[in-house]
Amino acid sequence: MAGITVDGLVKDFSGKTAVNGVSFEVGEGEFLALVGPSGCGKTTTLRLLVGLEAATSGEIRFGDRVVNDIRPRDRNIGMVFQDYAIFPHLTVFENIGYGLRSRRVPGREIKPRVEEAARTFRIDQLLRRKPRQLSGGQRQRVALARAMVRDASVYLYDEPLSNLDAQLRHQAREDIMTLHREKERPTVYVTHDQSEAMAMGDRIAVMRDGQIQQIGTGAELYERPKSLFVAHFIGTPSINLFDVELRADEDRILAVGEAFSLVLPPRLREAVAGHLGRLVKVGVRPEHLHVPKLAPFEVTADNTLHGLVRVIEPTATGSSVYLSTPDEPGVDFVATFKVRMPASYLDQEVPLAIDLDHLHL
Template identity: 65%
Template sequence: MTITASRLTKRFGDKAAVDGVDFEVGESEFFVLVGPSGCGKTTTLRMIAGLESIDDGELRMNSVVVNETRPRDRDIAMVFQDYAIFPHLSVHENIAYGLRSRRLASSVIRQRVPDAAATFRIEHLLRRKPRQLSGGERQRVALARALVRDAQAYLYDEPLSNLDAQLRHQAREDILALHQRQRKPTVYVTHDQSEAMSMADRMAVMRSGRIEQVGTPRELYENPVSTFVAYFIGTPSINLFQATLRAEVEDVWLEAPAFSLRLPPSRARALAGHVGGPITAGIRPEDLHPPRQAPFEVGEHNTMTARVDLVEPTTAGSTVYATMPGPAGDLDVAASFGARLPDRFVGQEVPLAVDLEKVHLFDAVTERSVLVDARAA
């Protein structure tokens, strides 16, 4: 099965919760809708499931328009954020419920239910009632109940939000392992960009009912089309600075109150129409390096100076939070280092070498990437 949304729209009164979104989910694709609360991702998922009516546009499954098709006739399994399990049924009965309603043979149910329970490590809970379970255990029951079915497509509405960090990581691996076995189209909703980046084949970033960008996690990370996508994707978030572009002979300089950087020719050629005007510069924390460890030549043209405020150890090294002085106030900057920076650097000014090949530049008014748009043109 494939799932195709064309100009999909849902209104509540005068407000468009989903405003003309377009995307396609391939036959075996794990597709993630990600965005902040209220952006329309869950409403989009519920329209795919048939739980919300479609006000405009088309939803197709295998090229067949299903706008008016009842939920039960779409052959879709869905996991809800709020569990939606039956309190009066045991865990075994909850998992088996969908199979019984489809009149599967008892022998099939006896085989599938324990297998699904074992997948999420709740086989020892099969006789218990939901009131005897923790929130995380209830969520795993909901996951097992949805995935025990051999549905044509699977939908997840923030299924891991009620699990602790360790269980969330394990459940994420379980869902992906099952997806690899089933190879069915899957639409997964989350507000956690780290979760989206680690799970998606492709993902759509939503904002205010619309899709900002669709692509693979790498495409969205390396080539964000807007400041919103650039800031939303990535941890720590990208550093954004208001700057101007200045031409000097054949060079183009990116200038802000706290730094001046000479852009490489590969960047400068795409910026001819923006020289002399304001621009928003984006520098990801991992593209800032201690000069001695930088994997490129370092000089005054690609160095800035910042005062270290905090050093946060990480599994990969350390994240350094610092400030750069400016006439309108200090500018915050975060840098991710592959080595541990000693605490004695807190309060000191340190140089930061910038990987100029990876600087992102956005129109200060439209907030759209001038580099991605230039490549598309």
């Protein structure tokens, strides 16, 4: 068994196309995070992989075996859902061992495997309990242990952490990565949370309206988004987008916006060559706006923008500052600083230096 290959996958529900031509590969031992807003087709994609839905068209292969017509139980998948789907009337031990028993693994083999999985997830003291005697985090670990005892060839997760609070969620992420490193099987992990996807995925597939917008490492998606949607979806706070007009000025190219006029760096000149005179959007990540005094580059009129400070939010390491272009109401853009901005800056106009090396077009 090698990886998973999904080729041109389509799923129509009477009149509604939930999955619209999805293709991706997951390498042996790779962890792919599938992320996108609610309703974009993530769960449907997983249900097609499991075999709980039949594809309208397209092919799913595990290794070089086409599995489209193979029954779910014969696809050998380890799966963890959002609601854990553990059986309330069975003990923790019976829940973890359920998949082994139903595969007629002999009882003397089941016991040590269940105990080992329970130890991995720190629930070995709870094996005789029933699910209702467990906390949310413990139940979630039962579901993980149940996925772990089986030697599945593929692991699939559908938002398994969304019912946990922030603290437990971090622990559970670690548990899932532990399971993954132990098994080294191809894994598809569905989430609507881009920061979770960035933290966990070897690669990330961003999905929207039934289609994959872009697949790549977190750094690739962050630094080289191929669409406005991906630029906006990845990163928090979101990227700032400004409308600018591209103008030639002697041998320079200017991006002229409402509150600034930037000189584009040479790196971007080729990309704009055919677009002079047009209105386009430029993107700047919040951490690429600097207080001029602290900017790690030379600050000139060609890379400075003015903003009116509307809101200052302290963060663990500094501040998120929400600004508007001068004379405009409301918040237009956001900057994150590694220093605390004093409250005296509220309603003041401040210059901000844009790191043009990280400007997106």
